[in-house]
Amino acid sequence: MNRKDLSKDKFSDDGDYPCPVCHHGQISTMPLMEALACNFCRHIFTLDAVTQHLTMADSSLPLTWRWNGRGWRSVYQNGIVIGWGIVLGAIAFVLLPTTLVALSAYIFPAEPQAFLSWLPIFWIGLTFVCHLLLVVSIAIESYQFPVFAYLNAMQRNLLRR
Ligand SMILES: [Zn+2]
Incomplete structure (x- = not known):
């Protein structure tokens, strides 16, 4: 060079x-x-x-x-490299608990007229969303993407118009 x-x-x-x-x-x-x-x-x-x-x-x-x-x-100060192992682990971390909860709801189905019959479905969704949010927050942190700084800037720009 x-x-x-x-x-x-x-x-x-x-x-x-x-x-x-x-x-x-x-x-x-x-x-x-x-x-x-x-x-x-x-x-x-x-x-x-x-x-x-x-x-x-x-x-x-x-x-x-x-x-x-x-x-x-x-610049990755800790030298974080996200490989396939971590990606697969993250997918398993989201899907495995969701599958377990869904499986228990499938094996022991609630009576459609029963009180709180919507709870198993709600619980499946909640398990999925919670695990997904955790994975996303870790990913944002390791990629150093400034989400809040970006949102603040966008908001300020919209208010100025
Ligand atoms: Zn800027």
């Missing part, structure tokens, strides 16, 4: 870069400050000149991205 290619991949102060949080605004250096700010969601970022890592400064979450020349890539 020659010097020109290397500089292209690097983040520089001049030029517009898309915001890694809202993907709508553009981030630029704030006047008289080391920090960068987005013109859409107003989030503030700091740039590490050595590692080229952009970190969200106004969040308690350690959200960090790296510029790869075309877009921002999330």
Whole structure:
């Protein structure tokens, strides 16, 4: 790789870069400050000149991205790699308890006229939703997708119109 290619991949102060949080605004250096700010969601970022890592400064979450020349890539600080084993485990974690609950409702069916006859069906749905939400929340955390920051930015944009 020659010097020109290397500089292209690097983040520089001049030029517009898309915001890694809202993907709508553009981030630029704030006047008289080391920090960068987005013109859409107003989030503030700091740039590490050595590692080229952009970190969200106004969040308690350690959200960090790296510029790869075309877009921002999330930096996995713990080196989390999600493989097929984890995906299969996650699917089993959602489907297995749901199947068990559904099976018990099928083997011991409730009388249609009985009090609380809707409960087994409700319980199957609840088991599925609870396990799915748990898997989704873990996935969001490990992929560092800033859901709430994104929703806040979208809400602010809608209110401004
Ligand atoms: Zn933004």
